Amino acid sequence: MTQRQRLGYLGPVGTYSEEAAQRYAQWQQGEPIDLVPFSTIAGCLEALAIAQLDLALVPSENSVEGSVNSTLDSLWRLDKLHIQYAFDLPILHAFVAQTPRLEEIRTVYSHPQALGQCQRWLQHMLPHAQQCPVASTADGLQYVAQSATVGAIASVRAAQLHQLPIVATNIQDLADNCTRFWVVSRQQGNGWPTTSSTHTSIAFSLKANQPGALLKVLQLFSDRQINLSRIESRPSKRALGDYLFFVDLEVNGQPAIVAECLEALTAVTDVLKIFGSYQFLPLGAS
Numbered sequence: 358m359t360q361r362q363r364l365g366y367l368g369p370v371g372t373y374s375e376e377a378a379q380r381y382a383q384w385q386q387g388e389p390i391d392l393v394p395f396s397t398i399a400g401c402l403e404a405l406a407i408a409q410l411d412l413a414l415v416p417s418e419n420s421v422e423g424s425v426n427s428t429l430d431s432l433w434r435l436d437k438l439h440i441q442y443a444f445d446l447p448i449l450h451a452f453v454a455q456t457p458r459l460e461e462i463r464t465v466y467s468h469p470q471a472l473g474q475c476q477r478w479l480q481h482m483l484p485h486a487q488q489c490p491v492a493s494t495a496d497g498l499q500y501v502a503q504s505a506t507v508g509a510i511a512s513v514r515a516a517q518l519h520q521l522p523i524v525a526t527n528i529q530d531l532a533d534n535c536t537r538f539w540v541v542s543r544q545q546g547n548g549w550p551t552t553s554s555t556h557t558s559i560a561f562s563l564k565a566n567q568p569g570a571l572l573k574v575l576q577l578f579s580d581r582q583i584n585l586s587r588i589e590s591r592p593s594k595r596a597l598g599d600y601l602f603f604v605d606l607e608v609n610g611q612p613a614i615v616a617e618c619l620e621a622l623t624a625v626t627d628v629l630k631i632f633g634s635y636q637f638l639p640l641g642a643s
C-alpha cells in the first residue's frame with residue numbers, strides 16, 4: 358500500500374496557503390496527499406525538519422510586502438530543508454463584515470501581510486478603524502462572526518467557507534498582487550542546479566563585518582553573469598548590525614556555471630546555506 362504523503366501549510370482551512378497546498382496536491386495527481394494545517398509557518402517547517410511531515414507549502418515573498426520573514430528565518434535556523442518547487446499565486450483580498458456600513462467598523466483583523474497589501478484601501482475606506490494583526494487571514498474571520506463592528510481581510514473563498522458576508526472585493530492595493538510559494542522537503546543532495554532548475558536559493562553570513570565583504574560575494578555573481586531575482590538582508594540575531602543575506606539566483610540554462618559559483622562562494626562567506634535549486638510550476642492561473 359502506498360504511504361499517503363503529509364503536506365503541512367499555514368492554516369486553518371481558508372488561508373491562501375491552503376489554496377496553494379490544494380493546487381499543488383491537484384498538480385501531483387495520483388499521489389495521495391493529506392493536507393495538515395499548522396498555526397504558524399515556523400511550526401510547520403519544524404514539523405517537516407523532524408519528519409512529522411513529508412512536505413511543507415510556505416509563502417516566501419509577496420509583490421507588495423516583500424519577503425515572508427518567518428519562512429526565511431526558519432529555513433536558515435532549521436538546516437537541511439530543501440526547496441523543491443516554486444509557484445506564484447494571485448492574491449485577491451475581500452473585506453468581510455456583518456454590515457456594509459463601513460463607518461460602523463471599529464476593528465479590522467487580518468494577517469500582517471494582508472493588512473500591508475491593502476494599506477491604501479484601509480486608509481481611504483476605514484481610516485477610523487484599528488488594524489489588528491492575527492496569525493492568518495482565515496483566523497481573523499472568527500472575530501467577524503462574533504461582532505457587528507468587526508471586519509476582516511481574507512479571500513472570497515474563506516468568507517464563503519465561513520458563510521460570512523463579503524462587503525468588498527479586490528481591495529488589494531495592486532491589481533496583480535501575487536505571492537510566491539515554495540514546496541519544501543527535507544534535504545536531498547547538495548541543492549546544486551540541474552538542467553531542469555530555473556532558480557537556486559541560498560543564504561550566507563559574511564566572514565567579517567568590514568568594507569567590501571559583500572562586494573566580494575556580489576562580484577562572483579557579476580563575473581559569471583548570474584542575475585539575482587532577490588537579495589534580502591535579515592538580522593543574524595547574534596549582534597546588532599550583523600546581517601544574513603538571502604539571495605535567489607537565476608540559473609538561466611547554465612547550471613554548471615551556477616554550481617561552480619556556489620563552490621567559489623564558500624571562500625568568501627562564513628556560513629553558506631544552499632536551500633535548493635528548483636523550477637516554477639504553472640499553478641498560478643485561476
Ligand SMILES: O=C(O)C(=O)C[C@]1(C(=O)O)C=C[C@@H](O)C=C1
Pocket residue numbers: 367371372373374375416419425448468470471492493494495536
Ligand atoms: O494568511 C494567509 O492566508 C496565508 O496563507 C499567509 C499569507 C502570507 O504569509 O503571505 C499568504 C499569502 C498572502 O500574501 C497573505 C498571507
